[in-house]
Amino acid sequence: MEVLIEYSYAGVFIAAFLAATVLPFSSEVVLTGVLVGGASYWPCLVAATVGNFLGGMTCYWLGMLGKTEWIKKYLRLDINKLERVRIRIKDKGAWVGFFVFLPGIGDFIAVALGFMRADVRIVAISMFAGKALRYWVWMELVYKVQEIVTVAAV
Numbered sequence: 001m002e003v004l005i006e007y008s009y010a011g012v013f014i015a016a017f018l019a020a021t022v023l024p025f026s027s028e029v030v031l032t033g034v035l036v037g038g039a040s041y042w043p044c045l046v047a048a049t050v051g052n053f054l055g056g057m058t059c060y061w062l063g064m065l066g067k068t069e070w071i072k073k074y075l076r077l078d079i080n081k082l083e084r085v086r087i088r089i090k091d092k093g094a095w096v097g098f099f100v101f102l103p104g105i106g107d108f109i110a111v112a113l114g115f116m117r118a119d120v121r122i123v124a125i126s127m128f129a130g131k132a133l134r135y136w137v138w139m140e141l142v143y144k145v146q147e148i149v150t151v152a153a154v
Contacts, residue, residue, distance in 0.1 A: 001015075001026075001029050001030055001033070002033075004030045005030055005033035005034055005037065008034055008037075008039055009034070009039065009043050009044065009047040010047070011030055011034065012027070012030055012031050012034050012039075012044055012047040012048050012051065013047040013048070013050065013051035014051065015027040015029075015030035015031070015048075015051070016030075016031070016047065016048045016049070016050075016051030016052040016055065016135075017051040017052065017054055017055040018055065019052060019055065020051070020052045020053070020054070020055025020056045020058070020059070020100075020106075020107075020110075020131075021055050021058060021059060021075070021107070027048060027051070027052060028138055031044060031048050031135070031138065031139070031142075032138075032142050035139065035142050035143075036142070036146065041139065044139065045132070045135055045136060045139060048131075048135040049128065049131050049132045049135050052101070052131045052134075052135070053124075053127060053128050053131050056097075056100045056101075056106070056110045056127050056131065057110075057123075057124065057127065059075065059100075059107055059110035059111050059114070060097075060110045060111070060113055060114035060120070060123060060127075061114055062074065062075060062111060062114065063110065063111035063112060063113065063114025063115040063116075064114035064115065064117060065114075066115060071111060071115075075107065075111060077107065077108060077111060081108060082108055082111055082112055082115070085105065085108040085109060085112045086112040086115060086116060089109060089112055089113070089116075090116065093118070093122070094113060094118035094119045094120075094122035094123045094126065095122060095126045096109060096113065096118075096126070097109070097110070097113055097118070097122065097123040097124070097125075097126035097127040097130070098126040098127065098129055098130035099130060100113075100127045100130060100131070101127075101130045101131050101133075101134040110127070
C-alpha cells in the first residue's frame with residue numbers, strides 16, 4: 001500500500017483498478033493516504049473513478065465471454081453465487097451496474113451483467129456513476145475527518 005501511495009495519482013488508479021477485480025484490495029486506504037499527503041481533489045477523484053470503472057468493466061467483459069471455467073479460475077468467483085446474482089438482477093436491467101461498487105457482491109453483479117449480455121452502454125454509464133459517487137462520498141468523509149482532527153488539535 002505504501003508503494004502505491006508514493007506513486008500518488010497513478011497509485012490511486014492502480015489500487016482502484018485492482019480493488020474492482022476480485023482481489024482483496026482496499027483502494028480507499030491508498031486514496032486516503034494520497035489525499036492526506038496533500039494531493040489535489042479532482043485528479044484523485046478521476047484516478048480512483050476511472051481505475052475502478054475499468055476494473056469493473058474488465059469483470060463485465062470476462063462475464064460476457066461466458067466461459068464459466070475462466071470466471072472460476074481467474075476471478076475466483078463461486079459459480080453458484082454468480083448464478084443466484086444473475087437470477088436476482090435478470091429483470092432489473094443494465095442499470096443495476098450502478099451497484100457494482102458494493103463490497104462483496106459488486107464483482108458478481110459486474111460478471112453477471114456481462115454473462116447476461118446486458119447493454120454495455122447502460123452498464124458503463126450506471127457503473128461509472130456508482131463508482132464516482134462512491135469515491136466522492138469517501139473523499140468528502142476523509143476531508144471532514146481531517147477538518148475535525150485539525151480543529152481538535154488546535
